[in-house]
Amino acid sequence: MxxxxxxxxxxxxxxxxxxxxxxxxxxxxxxxxxxxxxxxxxxxxxxxxxxxxxxxxxxxxxxxxxxxxxxxxxxxxxxxxxxxxxxxxxxxxxxxxxxxxxxxxxxxxxxxxxxxxxxxxxxxxxxxxxxxxxxxxxxxxxxxxxxxxxxxxxxxxxxxxxADLIDATGAPSTRPQATGAVRVPGFKLVEGMAAGVAVFHQPRIVIEHTVAEDVEAERHRVYAAFDKMRDQIERMSNQAEFGVGGEHDEVLATYKMFAYDEGWARRINEAIDSGLTAEAAIERVQQRTRMRMREIKDPLLADRMHDLEDLSNRLLRIVSGQLGTAAQMGLRQDTILIARNLGPAELLEYDRRRLKGVVLEEGSLTAHVVIVARAMGVPVLGRVRDIRRLIAEGDRLLLNSVEDLLVIRPTPAMEEAFEAKLALTQKRRAAFAAMKGEPPVTKDGHRVTMMVNAGLRDDVAALDLTGADGIGLFRTEFQFLVSATLPQRERQQRLYRDVLDVAGDRPVVFRTVDIGGDKALPYLDHAEGHDEENPAMGWRALRLALGREGLMKAQARALIEAASGRTLNVMFPMVSEPWEFDEARALFEAQREWLRGRGKPLPTDIRYGAMLEVPALADVLDFLWPSLDFLSIGTNDLTQFLFAADRADPRLALRYDWLSPAILRFLRRVTKAAQEAGKPVAVCGEMGGRPLEAMALIALGIDRLSITPAAVGPVKAMLRSLDRGAAMAEIDRLLATPARTLRPALEDWAKTNGVELS
Structure with a gap:
């Protein structure tokens, strides 16, 4: 046409x-x-x-x-x-x-x-x-x-x-369908427990008129609204209460970039040119965004689209002059905020003294609002479906994201149980905090190295809070995930140097960028893996990095320069064959020589490690030992690859146990091979953060764990109550004639031998 x-x-x-x-x-x-x-x-x-x-x-x-x-x-x-x-x-x-x-x-x-x-x-x-x-x-x-x-x-x-031609359009009713106590499952986005009354983040703005009488007048209204919105965001960026220097700074910078995006403003103007009012034009572009979000399978790109949705809502409220969010009306008591989704700037508008928790209908671990909430210390529960059908404004809520649970209109007995659990959690946290200066040594005198996993600059503070020995896994991809564009080498270098400075003389193991699969980046043209049927086993991690040599060279140079005068520990993810490790190591060495030739200060040493997540690597470790300094076993991916079971599939989540004979025998074989080669081996993953599973790992001969900061206290308590020698004898006996799972037998043994597993 x-x-x-x-x-x-x-x-x-x-x-x-x-x-x-x-x-x-x-x-x-x-x-x-x-x-x-x-x-x-x-x-x-x-x-x-x-x-x-x-x-x-x-x-x-x-x-x-x-x-x-x-x-x-x-x-x-x-x-x-x-x-x-x-x-x-x-x-x-x-x-x-x-x-x-x-x-x-x-x-x-x-x-x-x-x-x-x-x-x-x-x-x-x-x-x-x-x-x-x-x-x-x-x-x-x-x-x-x-x-x-x-x-x-x-x-x-x-x-x-x-004209009343259609069914009721599903606008939220003032009262939910249920009136009694309801327990609703969710997904932990930021860990914590909180109690408060339900407050809905945003009243729905109803657009009364869609066809414009005067296009130029509508255009001027939008221009004025854009100016006001940008002023608001500038003020929020400058008034962020949790300080500066964290990933939340990068989140807000990305968010601000969307606010100044000329393409977005141009699309709204084109909608006005077609004859729509300012409100209708914003809504028209927002509808297009929502439809794109429904088509997007990439969770990272979907999260960025949520930022644009947040800005659209803000712009629509300004241009319509209609009532704003609950933040602008003020919170009068301890509050659990309810929203379909939130943008990071919207969360910052709330009074931190009153905002105790957030419940989202959507949300993901990589969403910008989650990063900001973590920095604010606000627990967040996500993926709580149809929440508006269940909750009314002012309902009493108990949020326990530790257990992926929301309780609506709790009974007095539920309130009492929640308060007891909260008190117990605080008591345990205090006990674990008091233990942070105690070494992780078993009853029979064996010292275990306990490290923490991290991915944000702010996470490094967990070293002092937990008394951990260092960072056994720093996920460098998080900086890539929260950015709207590929992070420049200087920006990467600044993050790595800050992490090393905070860690001091404690080691930090940097895992090179693990993107691709379910962590695709919208600003990278990775069409080779765009339609993968099984992205977890596709063009990701080291495979993608080696295929995009420029990306890996920039990261190698940033890490090497950041670690000048110190030891750099670098680890490559998802190594399947020795040649992949050798190629990645050679790339780093070439960058070291390039920097040396230009007189740049260098690390005193570079130690190279590999993550064993692909079972195939276990059978060729003898080729890898000469060039490898340490090995880390990534139990999360290893388990799904070993059993050919998608760990995200709820039908399979409980089917394959970490304490099954197949996993434990595999880990024992790898551990013995590493010990014979004189190479340190660690476990990085959720398995090592659970006291019973950690007990089994120690019994297999593993003496290095890298776990979440929250798991350090419970695992250390288990270690200090464990006789390692007796546990090793017991697991050898159980693996000789194994049952379907060793879990019941290990639980009984721990109970009989006074091992602390609570």
């Missing part, structure tokens, strides 16, 4: 404005709408389906049989129209019948039409209908035509809602 999307949409909206302003019945208006759209897009068919009584009913059409109007009905998920509503997605097909969800309805007479394009009609974030066009010739509709349809669909949502 030789016109722009803006021109198409403006032409249609101009005609629609007259239709909507008329006194005609709603059905007559819809009949006019389909004719206007069909003529403007030169399309042989235009149809509107609306959601009524749970079914999508053909309400108006030009091109299809009029006898099908109010007769043809589809369930959400049924046919192309039902698929659009179920997935809140746009379809654009040259041959509609080839789509797997195509459903033929003979009463419509649509068999002569090949092409099909449909967009959802959205009301309050829910698809309530479909606007579709069809053509006899097989062709995909142009992007500008789809843009015009999406803009028109937004205006239609106002028309059909005002």
């Amino acid at each position: 030789p016109v722009s999307a803006t021109a198409s949409a403006r032409e249609i909206l101009t005609n629609l404005h007259d239709v909507m302003a008329s006194r005609s019945p709603a059905q007559a208006k819809l009949n006019s709408v389909v004719r206007i759209i069909a003529e403007a897009l030169d399309s042989e068919v235009c149809s509107i389906y609306l959601l009524r009584e749970g079914l999508l009913e053909l309400f108006a059409t030009v091109g299809l049989s009029q006898e099908a109007v109010h007769v043809t009905k589809l369930a959400p998920g049924e046919g192309l129209v039902g698929t659009i509503v179920a997935n809140v997605e746009t379809l654009n097909l040259a041959e509609a019948a080839t789509h797997p969800d195509f459903a033929y309805r003979p009463e419509t007479g649509e068999e002569i039409y090949h092409s099909f394009a449909g967009v959802p009609i959205i009301r309050r974030e829910r698809a309530v209908g479909v606007l579709a066009v069809q053509h006899a010739d097989p062709r995909r509709y142009a992007d500008v035509e789809i843009e015009a349809l999406q803009t028109v669909a937004m205006v239609l949502s106002e028309l059909i809602a005002n």
